[in-house]
Amino acid sequence: MCALCGLLGDEHWADAVARDGVYTRNTDPARRRRERANRVSVANRALKPYGLRLSDWQGTSFVLTTLTGKSEIVGDLGHLWAAAERLSGRPCDPLDPDYLARLDADHG
């Protein structure tokens, strides 16, 4: 979904439908599973400072959960950060120096 206008798009760029010339890992089931697992792993490192956790949901969506158990289903990466902001109640800003310092401390 376009974060500006709210229009639903056909696909998220990171999950493009496989077609000529387009790069995607949304191809065979094994590759799709590997990509989803890696995505969940990396996303959880990025989400940890906000007290959020992402998990795969039946290989088709993701579930985003707070430490208190509040949860929301997320279709793709295009919806992840808007949902993270709703659940955490604050902006998820990758340019926030405090946030980056926290990631550096955890993974630097």
Added chain:
Amino acid sequence: MPTMVEGPPTFTPVTLLTGFLGSGKTTLLRRLLCDPALRDTAVIINEFGEVALDHLLVERLDEQMVLLASGCLCCTVRGELAAAIRDLHSRRARAAVPSFRRLVIESTGLADPFPVLSTLRADPVLRHHFRAAGVVATVDAVNGLGQLDRYVESMRQAAIADVIALTKTDLADEERVAPLLERLRAINPTAPLVRVAEGPLPVEVLLSAGTSSFKAVAEVAGPAAHAKARAFSITVDEPLDWSTFGIWLTMLLNRHGASILRVKGLLNLRGEARPVAVHGVQHLVHAPTHLAQWSDDDRRSRLVFIVEGLEPDLIQRSFFTFARLEGTRNPSMS
């Protein structure tokens, strides 16, 4: 009326012609339409204000030309633009108009190009039949510098452009043109800059907008000080992790998409032999494309950003902090 012998393409390329008020969009369009390469082109013209001046200035009006009636091509008439393109598509399918193979949309001088591009992507019919083929922005050699300084719309149009068409160079001396060129290079270092006022029209360059070479990406200078829009590039020595890149760019665009006028990237992804190109305008990122091969021995990933009101150093720091989530090393920035 030209005779059409070929059927419509699977995806009709759509070129957006933008540029500030009075910068010569219509003159350029009129010249383009006279070129044989654009003989099978449909045109959508935007009308702004009470009198459709642009409409009156374009000489070739036929059933392949559609005039939007309600003001500026922005979010408020997005539906009308979609309807106009759908209508052309439908009439082409019914052979009610010649089978055009290209669509040119001329926007008003105050329009932000982003809504037009997002319309093509978001509309459930259009996205299966039309593809953005690039943004051509006209910049007036006489008044362009002042407009870039004073009007954010002018600056955004130049920043988003795939090709910048410099107009009225026959009316401006080189002393006036030189600082304009310097400013345009600072705002958008990757777009080819062509002079269209004199000599034959470089139609090929204008039509190939959107397929601009990534060779230019490596030549981007550092951030230009004091510019509203700033271009900078990030170069990464080691292969990138696709998942990490996707999570980072999505997070960045979710919060700062309106300030990221352009992002273009040529990526060396871990596990991929061929380069992957990524191309975005504000919140909109096109489906990444797999290029046939690397053009030379340089296998570094290169990302070019054109941002408005954001600190390049902070974006760079954020990028490499995220890259370390997957252990990317030896980064550098130019």
